[in-house]
Amino acid sequence: MAYGYKIGSIPITTVQRLATYLPALREMQRQGRSIVSSANLADMLRLEAIQVRKDFGYLEITGRPKTGFKIVELIEAMERGLSWNRVSDAILVGTGHLGTALLNYRGFGYHGLNINAAFDIAPDRVGTVINGVEVQHLDAMGGSLDAAMAILTVSPESAQAVAEKLVQAGITGIWNFTGRTLLLPEQVIIQDQDIAIGLAVLSAKLTARAREAIEAESTLRP
Amino acid sequence: MAYGYKIGSIPITTVQRLATYLPALREMQRQGRSIVSSANLADMLRLEAIQVRKDFGYLEITGRPKTGFKIVELIEAMERGLSWNRVSDAILVGTGHLGTALLNYRGFGYHGLNINAAFDIAPDRVGTVINGVEVQHLDAMGGSLDAAMAILTVSPESAQAVAEKLVQAGITGIWNFTGRTLLLPEQVIIQDQDIAIGLAVLSAKLTARAREAIEAESTLRP
DNA sequence: GGTGTATCGAGAAAAAAGTATCGATACCGT
DNA sequence: ACGGTATCGATACTTTTTTCTCGATACACC
Ligand SMILES: NC(=O)c1ccc[n+]([C@@H]2O[C@H](COP(=O)([O-])OP(=O)(O)OC[C@H]3O[C@@H](n4cnc5c(N)ncnc54)[C@H](O)[C@@H]3O)[C@@H](O)[C@H]2O)c1
Ligand SMILES: NC(=O)c1ccc[n+]([C@@H]2O[C@H](COP(=O)([O-])OP(=O)(O)OC[C@H]3O[C@@H](n4cnc5c(N)ncnc54)[C@H](O)[C@@H]3O)[C@@H](O)[C@H]2O)c1
Numbered sequence: 001m002a003y004g005y006k007i008g009s010i011p012i013t014t015v016q017r018l019a020t021y022l023p024a025l026r027e028m029q030r031q032g033r034s035i036v037s038s039a040n041l042a043d044m045l046r047l048e049a050i051q052v053r054k055d056f057g058y059l060e061i062t063g064r065p066k067t068g069f070k071i072v073e074l075i076e077a078m079e080r081g082l083s084w085n086r087v088s089d090a091i092l093v094g095t096g097h098l099g100t101a102l103l104n105y106r107g108f109g110y111h112g113l114n115i116n117a118a119f120d121i122a123p124d125r126v127g128t129v130i131n132g133v134e135v136q137h138l139d140a141m142g143g144s145l146d147a148a149m150a151i152l153t154v155s156p157e158s159a160q161a162v163a164e165k166l167v168q169a170g171i172t173g174i175w176n177f178t179g180r181t182l183l184l185p186e187q188v189i190i191q192d193q194d195i196a197i198g199l200a201v202l203s204a205k206l207t208a209r210a211r212e213a214i215e216a217e218s219t220l221r222p
Numbered sequence: 223m224a225y226g227y228k229i230g231s232i233p234i235t236t237v238q239r240l241a242t243y244l245p246a247l248r249e250m251q252r253q254g255r256s257i258v259s260s261a262n263l264a265d266m267l268r269l270e271a272i273q274v275r276k277d278f279g280y281l282e283i284t285g286r287p288k289t290g291f292k293i294v295e296l297i298e299a300m301e302r303g304l305s306w307n308r309v310s311d312a313i314l315v316g317t318g319h320l321g322t323a324l325l326n327y328r329g330f331g332y333h334g335l336n337i338n339a340a341f342d343i344a345p346d347r348v349g350t351v352i353n354g355v356e357v358q359h360l361d362a363m364g365g366s367l368d369a370a371m372a373i374l375t376v377s378p379e380s381a382q383a384v385a386e387k388l389v390q391a392g393i394t395g396i397w398n399f400t401g402r403t404l405l406l407p408e409q410v411i412i413q414d415q416d417i418a419i420g421l422a423v424l425s426a427k428l429t430a431r432a433r434e435a436i437e438a439e440s441t442l443r444p
Numbered sequence: 445g446g447t448g449t450a451t452c453g454a455g456a457a458a459a460a461a462g463t464a465t466c467g468a469t470a471c472c473g474t
Numbered sequence: 475a476c477g478g479t480a481t482c483g484a485t486a487c488t489t490t491t492t493t494c495t496c497g498a499t500a501c502a503c504c
Contacts, residue, residue: 019419
């Protein structure tokens with residue numbers, strides 16, 4: 001296998017879906033609900049009930065027939081199972097358009113992520129303060145960062161070089177937004193966040209759908 | 223099956239990888255290379271050669287034993303197979319931090335995407351010009367948009383309502399960055415671009431790795 | 445030209461992911 | 475209290491995806 005399918009004993013596909021259940025559950029909780037069934041959640045997330053239950057099967061929880069799952073228990077079990085119950089610190093490198101957007105993103109608090117430092121090399125960036133975080137020069141990045149994770153939003157051309165520097169500084173996980181594939185020692189965990197993939201799937205689906213429509217029409221009027 | 227695994231006859235997982243092959247191939251071309259083997263590409267993208275070849279098998283191309291694939295043919299075949307060879311127009315709704323970043327993103331030209339209109343409701347946004355696109359009020363969005371695709375970057379609370387409005391205006395594909403699940407008529411194609419998923423996978427992998435390290439150490443010194 | 449070898453590509457096998465079935469359980473209304 | 479029913483969850487099954495095997499092919503070098 002090229003790269004592991006599982007995290008611990010949980011399939012990655014399940015982890016991905018769990019990440020989408022969580023905000024939905026929190027929202028329900030906010031609305032005063034305390035119990036949810038797999039079918040409820042499935043409807044809300046455009047999934048099948050079976051899949052939701054199967055996913056929950058990987059967590060240490062049990063639902064109750066006829067009622068469903070206690071939302072509180074679900075949330076706790078997820079946070080426990082995936083270790084999201086503590087805040088992790090991260091640094092961000094590349095404070096351009098995207099980097100700035102991420103630094104301003106309020107949602108991270110919800111995901112237990114705290115960006116505690118930002119770096120760039122452009123003279124007009126270094127020294128500015130974005131959402132309470134001062135942008136430092138990349139050369140000032142010492143060997144003892146207060147984070148294990150780095151968010152990489154530099155220009156694609158610098159991606160590999162900067163990533164290597166991050167590894168030297170002790171970073172063990174890189175969230176890579178640059179679209180470039182990083183080649184690093186395999187103990188470093190790389191998560192590619194390539195929006196081109198999403199775009200490709202969407203436009204491929206759109207053209208496929210358009211093609212179907214045309215074919216359907218031409219068989220209708222021969 | 224809840225939602226199709228395939229686009230036309232090509233598996234979605236393959237489409238996703240094809241999207242990552244393309245920039246790598248273009249980069250090679252720029253560097254003057256004209257031929258590449260599946261093993262070459264695999265190394266460059268942290269994949270297995272077999273997988274690359276299997277993916278190529280879905281396109282109408284043939285490689286040559288002992289040499290590999292002609293890069294030009296590969297690129298053409300991908301663009302043909304996935305209909306990326308024409309520019310598609312899109313509108314963007316929600317010109318906040320993320321929307322602004324996307325409007326400024328130069329990479330879309332490469333992916334055949336052109337954002338030809340932007341909408342918001344905030345008085346201080348409407349009327350401004352971002353990267354050559356004037357921000358219009360959402361109420362000005364008529365029924366005859368010059369685009370089939372919409373990029374949705376409004377605040378999560380407005381996501382569902384705005385999405386419904388988009389559908390009424392004739393949008394058939396929504397690239398949804400809000401993290402909220404949109405419930406829309408099923409003929410509308412929705413592509414969720416939820417960065418929380420990527421973050422969840424990364425942090426789960428990091429904690430799993432950390433746990434492994436601790437266990438390894440404790441077995442070392444009993 | 446012959447031999448060695450890197451690479452492709454078809455088909456089979458293995459692994460993973462998703463889906464269906466069905467008995468068990470707990471709630472609801474009578 | 476009792477029958478009806480919604481829901482869970484274990485197991486079995488199906489589909490999809492990934493990986494392996496191996497013969498065929500074309501280039502390179504002698
Ligand atoms: N803007 C988007 O919406 C978007 C979307 C998808 C992907 N991306 C990717 O995200 C990355 C950033 O995009 P962007 O639009 O913010 O670009 P940008 O040009 O606005 O920002 C890049 C930033 O990186 C900094 N930088 C460049 N080289 C550096 C180095 N060696 N060390 C430190 N900092 C360095 C620059 O000074 C700049 O501030 C790019 O790789 C891009 O492909 C952006
Ligand atoms: N900033 C990020 O890095 C980031 C990351 C991941 C996801 N997101 C998601 O992307 C979306 C936008 O994030 P952001 O940081 O740009 O937020 P933001 O608050 O900066 O921007 C939201 C924009 O949407 C506009 N808007 C709100 N309601 C609207 C409506 N009904 N019609 C039209 N426009 C409306 C607002 O005026 C504002 O300009 C959010 O859903 C957020 O969860 C953002």
